[in-house]
Amino acid sequence: MEGHQRNLYLYERFNARVLGVSRDDVITLKYFANSLDLTFPLLSNVTSFLGVSVDAQLDGRPIFSRRTVIIDKAGIIRYVRNGSPDFKDILLFLKKLNQKGRLDPTTGGKP
Amino acid sequence: MKRISLLFLCLFLMMAWLSGCATFETEKKAVPYRLTAQGTVIWEDEFEFLPPPPDWKLLRVEGEGGDIDFGFTRSDPGTFPSMTTFAYDEEPFGCSTKFEDREREFFKRFLFNAILQFRVLEKKKAQVLGGEGLEVVVEGKDPVKKEKVRAKVVFGKRGERIVGFYITQWRHLDGTYDLSAFEVFDKFVKSFKLLKKSFYETL
Numbered sequence: 001m002e003g004h005q006r007n008l009y010l011y012e013r014f015n016a017r018v019l020g021v022s023r024d025d026v027i028t029l030k031y032f033a034n035s036l037d038l039t040f041p042l043l044s045n046v047t048s049f050l051g052v053s054v055d056a057q058l059d060g061r062p063i064f065s066r067r068t069v070i071i072d073k074a075g076i077i078r079y080v081r082n083g084s085p086d087f088k089d090i091l092l093f094l095k096k097l098n099q100k101g102r103l104d105p106t107t108g109g110k111p
Numbered sequence: 112m113k114r115i116s117l118l119f120l121c122l123f124l125m126m127a128w129l130s131g132c133a134t135f136e137t138e139k140k141a142v143p144y145r146l147t148a149q150g151t152v153i154w155e156d157e158f159e160f161l162p163p164p165p166d167w168k169l170l171r172v173e174g175e176g177g178d179i180d181f182g183f184t185r186s187d188p189g190t191f192p193s194m195t196t197f198a199y200d201e202e203p204f205g206c207s208t209k210f211e212d213r214e215r216e217f218f219k220r221f222l223f224n225a226i227l228q229f230r231v232l233e234k235k236k237a238q239v240l241g242g243e244g245l246e247v248v249v250e251g252k253d254p255v256k257k258e259k260v261r262a263k264v265v266f267g268k269r270g271e272r273i274v275g276f277y278i279t280q281w282r283h284l285d286g287t288y289d290l291s292a293f294e295v296f297d298k299f300v301k302s303f304k305l306l307k308k309s310f311y312e313t314l
Binding site: 002005008013036038088091 | 208
């Protein structure tokens with residue numbers, strides 16, 4: 001999460017926004033965000049519905065485990081990686097997507 | 112006949128020993144640094160710095176996201192935990208790009224596992240990596256474990272991001288610090304040059 005916070009200015013440059021999703025409750029997330037000085041939203045996803053709703057739930061697993069998902073303006077999942085985020089890979093991917101226009105809000109997600 | 116056999120055996124063993132030496136030579140792994148004629152080290156064609164004296168051992172840690180963290184460590188005379196370590200850190204704790212904010216964020220987590228209360232001994236602006244920077248000297252004590260640490264943290268800028276250098280010197284609560292190690296660290300920081308743009312600057 002700290003890595004995402006460091007990269008916020010770059011995400012903004014690539015017209016991307018970051019959301020953290022956790023199964024922890026709201027009070028725990030507030031404490032966590034405060035301890036790391038995070039300024040981007042953290043969503044409390046205690047029932048794991050978010051993973052299901054964006055179709056990013058791992059098959060056969062009842063929980064939304066650590067994954068990085070990039071969704072474009074049209075709601076299409078463009079990138080899914082399991083495990084700890086590879087920040088350089090994420091940034092390169094966002095840069096590429098932005099250059100193609102898929103994350104440009106003025107084009108409605110169309111290239 | 113027996114003497115000739117023994118001679119052949121000795122020759123064979125010597126050949127085997129020598130061929131073993133040759134094998135070791137070819138199996139040497141490439142190191143990420145090279146020495147210059149001026150006595151500096153060039154690390155992965157990205158950084159150049161003055162290395163510490165030979166009694167310091169190289170320390171390398173893979174940072175999150177493949178960022179480069181490396182440093183040097185030395186065992187000091189005296190009772191446990193007499194040790195000094197210094198390092199370059201591409202992504203020091205915290206997120207802010209302002210030095211004062213980053214310092215606050217950094218010390219929330221620096222040596223977190225040791226559960227120390229830090230006392231700031233000195234804080235001043237400094238020239239780091241050819242630009243503005245911040246130096247902070249602190250001391251932390253643990254009366255339960257009877258340990259103490261003196262640390263110096265130097266923040267500088269690499270592009271838009273803050274990078275850091277730090278040295279920690281651990282001692283028994285009754286021990287005395289060896290400030291000459293801090294002079295070695297200062298020379299390392301002062302000599303440190305960025306030879307190319309960081310990944311983040313190229314985006």
